[in-house]
Amino acid sequence: MKIEVLGSGCAKCKLLAERAEEAAKGLGVDFSLVKVTEYPDIVARGVMSTPGLVVDGVVKSQGHVPTVAAIRDLLR
Amino acid sequence: MTDASKSCACAAPTPTPRGGFWTSGGWLLAALPVWVGLYLALHPAADWLAFRVFGLAPGSRLGEAVAFFAYDAPKVLMLLAVVVLGVSFVQTFLSAERTRDLLAKRTGAWGNLLASLLGIATPFCSCSAVPLFIGFVRVGVPLGATFSFLVSAPMVNEVALFLLWGLFGWRIALLYTVTGVAVAFVSGLILGKLRMERHLEPWVMTVPFTAAEAGSGPAGIGARLDLALQATKDIVRKVWLYVLAGIAVGAFLHGYVPAELLARFMGKSAWWSVPLAVLIGVPLYSNAAGIIPIVQVLLAKGAALGTALAFMMAVTGLSLPETVILRKVLKPRLLGVFLGVVAAGIVLVGYLFNVLM
Numbered sequence: 553m554k555i556e557v558l559g560s561g562c563a564k565c566k567l568l569a570e571r572a573e574e575a576a577k578g579l580g581v582d583f584s585l586v587k588v589t590e591y592p593d594i595v596a597r598g599v600m601s602t603p604g605l606v607v608d609g610v611v612k613s614q615g616h617v618p619t620v621a622a623i624r625d626l627l628r
Numbered sequence: 629m630t631d632a633s634k635s636c637a638c639a640a641p642t643p644t645p646r647g648g649f650w651t652s653g654g655w656l657l658a659a660l661p662v663w664v665g666l667y668l669a670l671h672p673a674a675d676w677l678a679f680r681v682f683g684l685a686p687g688s689r690l691g692e693a694v695a696f697f698a699y700d701a702p703k704v705l706m707l708l709a710v711v712v713l714g715v716s717f718v719q720t721f722l723s724a725e726r727t728r729d730l731l732a733k734r735t736g737a738w739g740n741l742l743a744s745l746l747g748i749a750t751p752f753c754s755c756s757a758v759p760l761f762i763g764f765v766r767v768g769v770p771l772g773a774t775f776s777f778l779v780s781a782p783m784v785n786e787v788a789l790f791l792l793w794g795l796f797g798w799r800i801a802l803l804y805t806v807t808g809v810a811v812a813f814v815s816g817l818i819l820g821k822l823r824m825e826r827h828l829e830p831w832v833m834t835v836p837f838t839a840a841e842a843g844s845g846p847a848g849i850g851a852r853l854d855l856a857l858q859a860t861k862d863i864v865r866k867v868w869l870y871v872l873a874g875i876a877v878g879a880f881l882h883g884y885v886p887a888e889l890l891a892r893f894m895g896k897s898a899w900w901s902v903p904l905a906v907l908i909g910v911p912l913y914s915n916a917a918g919i920i921p922i923v924q925v926l927l928a929k930g931a932a933l934g935t936a937l938a939f940m941m942a943v944t945g946l947s948l949p950e951t952v953i954l955r956k957v958l959k960p961r962l963l964g965v966f967l968g969v970v971a972a973g974i975v976l977v978g979y980l981f982n983v984l985m
Contacts, residue, residue, distance in 0.1 A: 559755070559756075560755060560756075560758070562753075562755040563866075564753075564755070591758045591759060591762075591956060592831065592835045592836070594759050595759050595762050595763070595835055595836075595837055595838075596835065596836045596837065596838060597838060598838030598839060598840045598841070599759060599840055600724055600725060600728065600756070600759050600760050600762075600763035600840040601723070601724045601725070601751070601753070601756050601759070601760065601840075602753075602755060602756040602759060611840070611841070614840065615723060615724060615751060615753075615756070616751075616859070617862070619858065
């Protein structure tokens, strides 16, 4: 599973990355977590409000930081 | 940029619905009388703390400063929590993507007006100004309307509106909102008329782009309340320190600066005070919650209303971090014109109030 956290490096992006990692570990799946910080890459993935969460190329959330439980549901 | 994002008072609702109406709704209903009781007890409690517990003399500088802080800090935080909760709830119905879709179909002055109005309530964070800007422009929102939104969103946000209401009454809150929207509307209109599309950085129009889709948000009132509660916790946790710092500065000024001192520098008679307030305010970055306690003290110490409001608009609407972020999409000339037009609008508003009030 490829998890991407989109955002230019603000506090909320870091928080999202932490929560996403915790959620993925909780599920016990194989995953890679990448932070996408460059604007062209963010725009290309179809995200307008950061932080964004993209799983295997699909935009799962944007503009807010979901809770760990909510991210777990998004990863399933 | 880090500073901008840290103090960024953006809504951060959580998407998955948890629990029903009675989990969070019932909890909120139970909390309401407690909140009202605490709020009413604040003033006597602050005086008791300052003058009895600390034994400071009423009327003394330190005593007045401490009493001011002990009263204002919990008051502003309590107001903020309620305001953010209400706003976060409304915002579960709104998103930047939906605003973009509404604006994509409008051209002309109506587009600017709508963009300025939507800027009030649409969740916005200056840290995502660049993807938002590209998202707007690439789906065909006119450049002028995009600027109207970018000016209005940080300056006239709902938190500012309700805090002004709570501290200064509805007249000032309404004045700030109407003139803020007017500045955003006119600035965007002018910037649109100047036809400065060629002063965008080229990558804005050429970068591979996918239009973000507008999500539908959670189903049911209970789920939305849950989101709003979560967002409130996140936001209050993020801004409380800035609010306290603002009030501490305010308390110091309150206790140690004579009441008429600022009248000379920031009163009506000092014609240069409005542009000076804007010049000082532009490089500063703070959200509305942090700046309002300072505005409160400026007003109490003899600053003219127009000067104080212009200062607040300059701090929230224009900032150094946001300028640095926008430089990624705007060439220097357009960036300069943008800053100039908005700053001029704010100065005009300041003079208008100083003349009228």
